[in-house]
Amino acid sequence: xxxxxxxxxxxxxxxxxxxxxxxxxxxxxxxxxxxxxxxxxxxxxxxxxxxxxxxxxxxxxxxxxxxxxxxxxxxxxxxxxxxxxxxxxxxxxxxxxxxxxxxxxxxxxxxxxxxxxxxxxxxxxxxxxxxxxxxxxxxxxxxxxxxxxxxxxxxxxxxxxxxxxxxxxxxxxxxxxxxxxxxxxxxxxxxxxxxxxxxxxxxxxxxxxxxxxxxxxxxxxxxxxxxxxxxxxxxxxxxxxxxxxxxxxxxxxxxxxxxxxxxxxxxxxxxxxxxxxxxxxxxxxxxxxxxxxxxxx
Amino acid sequence: xxxxxxxxxxxxxxxxxxxxxxxxxxxxxxxxxxxxxxxxxxxxxxxxxxxxxxxxxxxxxxxxxxxxxxxxxxxxxxxxxxxxxxxxxxxxxxxxxxxxxxxxxxxxxxxxxxxxxxxxxxxxxxxxxxxxxxxxxxxxxxxxxxxxxxxxxxxxxxxxxxxxxxxxxxxxxxxxxxxxxxxxxxxxxxxxxxxxxxxxxxxxxxxxxxxxxxxxxxxxxxxxxxxxxxxxxxxxxxxxxxxxxxxxxxxxxxxxxxxxxxxxxxxxxxxxxxxxxxxxxxxxxxxxxxxxxxxxxxxxxxxxxxxxxxxxxxxxxxxxxxxxxxxxxxxxxxxxxxxxxxxxxxxxxxxxxxxxxxxxxxxxxxxxxxxxxxxxxxxxxxxxxxxxxxxxxxxxxxxxxxxxxxxxxxxxxxxxxxxxx
Numbered sequence: 253x254x255x256x257x258x259x260x261x262x263x264x265x266x267x268x269x270x271x272x273x274x275x276x277x278x279x280x281x282x283x284x285x286x287x288x289x290x291x292x293x294x295x296x297x298x299x300x301x302x303x304x305x306x307x308x309x310x311x312x313x314x315x316x317x318x319x320x321x322x323x324x325x326x327x328x329x330x331x332x333x334x335x336x337x338x339x340x341x342x343x344x345x346x347x348x349x350x351x352x353x354x355x356x357x358x359x360x361x362x363x364x365x366x367x368x369x370x371x372x373x374x375x376x377x378x379x380x381x382x383x384x385x386x387x388x389x390x391x392x393x394x395x396x397x398x399x400x401x402x403x404x405x406x407x408x409x410x411x412x413x414x415x416x417x418x419x420x421x422x423x424x425x426x427x428x429x430x431x432x433x434x435x436x437x438x439x440x441x442x443x444x445x446x447x448x449x450x451x452x453x454x455x456x457x458x459x460x461x462x463x464x465x466x467x468x469x470x471x472x473x474x475x476x477x478x479x480x481x482x483x484x485x486x487x488x489x490x491x492x493x494x495x496x497x498x499x500x501x502x503x504x505x506x507x508x509x510x511x512x513x514x515x516x517x518x519x520x521x522x523x524x525x526x527x528x529x530x531x532x533x534x535x536x537x538x539x540x541x542x543x544x545x546x547x548x549x
Numbered sequence: 550x551x552x553x554x555x556x557x558x559x560x561x562x563x564x565x566x567x568x569x570x571x572x573x574x575x576x577x578x579x580x581x582x583x584x585x586x587x588x589x590x591x592x593x594x595x596x597x598x599x600x601x602x603x604x605x606x607x608x609x610x611x612x613x614x615x616x617x618x619x620x621x622x623x624x625x626x627x628x629x630x631x632x633x634x635x636x637x638x639x640x641x642x643x644x645x646x647x648x649x650x651x652x653x654x655x656x657x658x659x660x661x662x663x664x665x666x667x668x669x670x671x672x673x674x675x676x677x678x679x680x681x682x683x684x685x686x687x688x689x690x691x692x693x694x695x696x697x698x699x700x701x702x703x704x705x706x707x708x709x710x711x712x713x714x715x716x717x718x719x720x721x722x723x724x725x726x727x728x729x730x731x732x733x734x735x736x737x738x739x740x741x742x743x744x745x746x747x748x749x750x751x752x753x754x755x756x757x758x759x760x761x762x763x764x765x766x767x768x769x770x771x772x773x774x775x776x777x778x779x780x781x782x783x784x785x786x787x788x789x790x791x792x793x794x795x796x797x798x799x800x801x802x803x804x805x806x807x808x809x810x811x812x813x814x815x816x817x818x819x820x821x822x823x824x825x826x827x828x829x830x831x832x833x834x835x836x837x838x839x840x841x842x843x844x845x846x847x848x849x850x851x852x853x854x855x856x857x858x859x860x861x862x863x864x865x866x867x868x869x870x871x872x873x874x875x876x877x878x879x880x881x882x883x884x885x886x887x888x889x890x891x892x893x894x895x896x897x898x899x900x901x902x903x904x905x906x907x908x909x910x911x912x913x914x915x916x917x918x919x920x921x922x923x924x925x926x927x928x929x930x931x932x933x934x935x936x937x938x939x940x941x942x943x944x945x946x947x948x949x950x951x952x953x954x955x956x957x958x959x960x961x962x963x964x965x966x967x968x969x970x
Binding site: 306307308309310329330387388391392393394412414415497498499500501505506509510512513514515516 | 672674675677678681685779787824825827828829830837841842843954958961962964965967968969
């Protein structure tokens with residue numbers, strides 16, 4: 253008796269169910285997109301990484317672990333190159349990017365928008381073209397070295413940067429600098445300047461203010477910036493290919509070579525997975541180290 | 550929680566989300582598993598040299614002219630970049646845009662059929678990866694005419710994936726193909742292919758740059774290897790680099806002497822020390838490197854040197870021999886407009902048209918009589934040994950031959966090891 257009356261007292265059944273399904277319906281397009289363009293390809297790639305065969309004879313899932321053992325053991329130089337160059341270029345980006353973001357945020361004034369535009373302006377040109385132009389910039393007789401070698405004369409004539417690790421790191425640092433500057437700027441901009449003034453009132457020097465107030469408050473931006481820079485640089489292959497030599501190849505080049513040149517899809521997929529897993533673990537450890545409460549602002 | 554979720558304000562709890570995702574993931578996994586039953590392994594033709602599919606005896610009407618159908622279109626023609634004559638703005642940019650090629654426009658006008666020419670092929674392997682699934686499944690590739698290098702052409706023909714060309718529709722080609730390119734082991738009667746352009750791989754350098762660096766001009770591959778490796782580049786195509794590498798070691802890369810894995814290993818071990826000392830691998834950016842004095846000498850492709858405008862750029866035929874490769878016109882199986890494709894093959898083997906194409910492309914011309922025609926367009930080109938090699942150069946030709954699957958895999962592995970992945 254009570255259940256029947258309770259039933260009829262509520263608003264129309266289908267309207268209630270529609271309302272209840274609200275969040276799912278709104279999430280559906282995004283989830284479907286993720287499912288079709290991320291999860292599904294990731295699953296296929298995983299299955300490919302435990303397959304064997306060739307492009308001509310077809311690939312079959314055999315459960316073999318050879319692609320993974322190859323991925324982990326055959327390319328020590330390239331793995332260490334990726335880690336090294338990624339770490340160095342991310343650090344350089346941070347050292348260069350932080351002062352820029354700080355200046356724009358606190359000293360920008362009415363030029364803030366213009367300065368931000370200047371930071372993003374290079375992106376209007378394609379990534380590939382910008383990297384190729386660095387081949388010219390860093391050339392043995394290019395604008396920089398010719399000036400140093402002939403005009404000032406402080407470099408020996410056979411000094412060369414192009415096709416060396418220095419060129420690759422320079423390219424990586426340049427290409428991903430805006431990814432560091434923008435998140436840093438956003439998080440520095442949110443800091444209320446009065447907090448910094450308060451620190452001054454409490455007898456903190458500028459350095460102490462920076463170390464104990466500004467930097468901790470900017471930590472979400474630091475985290476986002478370093479992640480957005482480190483992950484792409486680790487997987488990058490364009491800079492190593494255009495500005496480097498066979499000895500400076502990174503793991504991205506190996507993956508590209510396996511996919512396109514030797515059509516060895518199992519090894520390429522295994523390499524991709526190992527790279528993804530490695531980066532994921534690194535990011536989790538990094539987030540833990542920084543402390544998650546601070547990262548969510 | 551004590552209370553159930555309020556239906557009017559449903560809470561997407563973490564548990565429910567994870568449950569839903571797990572189901573979705575499981576479904577995807579199962580679907581992926583079952584879809585892997587697709588490709589069956591082909592019974593590998595265990596041959597060193599591919600043979601064309603057996604010719605079924607044609608009915609007696611083969612010799613008499615076939616009734617002339619009207620050409621269907623649009624002709625889907627896939628080619629490499631800068632491989633057909635271009636005019637106007639495209640002449641400088643070296644990129645084809647519809648209407649920029651005189652040859653294509655003349656063909657369209659003559660046969661009143663549209664041509665969809667695309668510079669789709671940048672690399673044999675990557676292009677092959679786009680058409681192989683359709684071949685495997687027995688469905689049309691979407692192309693009517695493709696241009697692929699001889700080793701890939703041999704592979705495609707041996708698997709029965711090329712349409713047999715009706716020789717009655719290509720009298721120009723039958724008559725004008727140069728003798729040096731006839732009788733290829735993998736298609737001796739030209740039933741399935743006709744060369745589009747040939748090219749040579751050899752040594753290249755700029756005479757002025759070498760002079761200013763006081764380096765003698767390398768006349769042999771041995772000389773090339775001896776130059777300071779930091780100033781030398783080899784090629785980004787594995788077959789070109791290894792082909793010359795084999796010649797340097799005195800091993801022929803010809804079809805008559807099958808290259809075995811050990812020979813390739815020897816080439817790899819010969820080149821590896823140079824990589825350690827700073828050797829790089831370049832595509833036609835070697836021209837830029839010559840100009841920037843970054844590279845003193847390199848392994849190069851003849852066409853680039855022939856058409857380079859820079860003074861002093863020289864192509865040297867190595868003492869040990871020169872590699873020749875050919876890019877060939879093929880009609881893939883299942884082509885919709887096979888007759889139109891044959892008309893195109895016939896059209897470009899007309900010496901006048903061939904000369905027109907050659908005047909721009911500047912690679913080795915496969916058409917007899919084009920040297921006479923090109924005199925009118927570009928006096929001096931007919932005696933350019935890079936476009937019309939003389940008999941003594943032709944005697945030094947070596948062709949990189951077809952490799953079986955496992956030797957090819959070994960080549961890829963060794964080459965990737967040299968280039969660093």
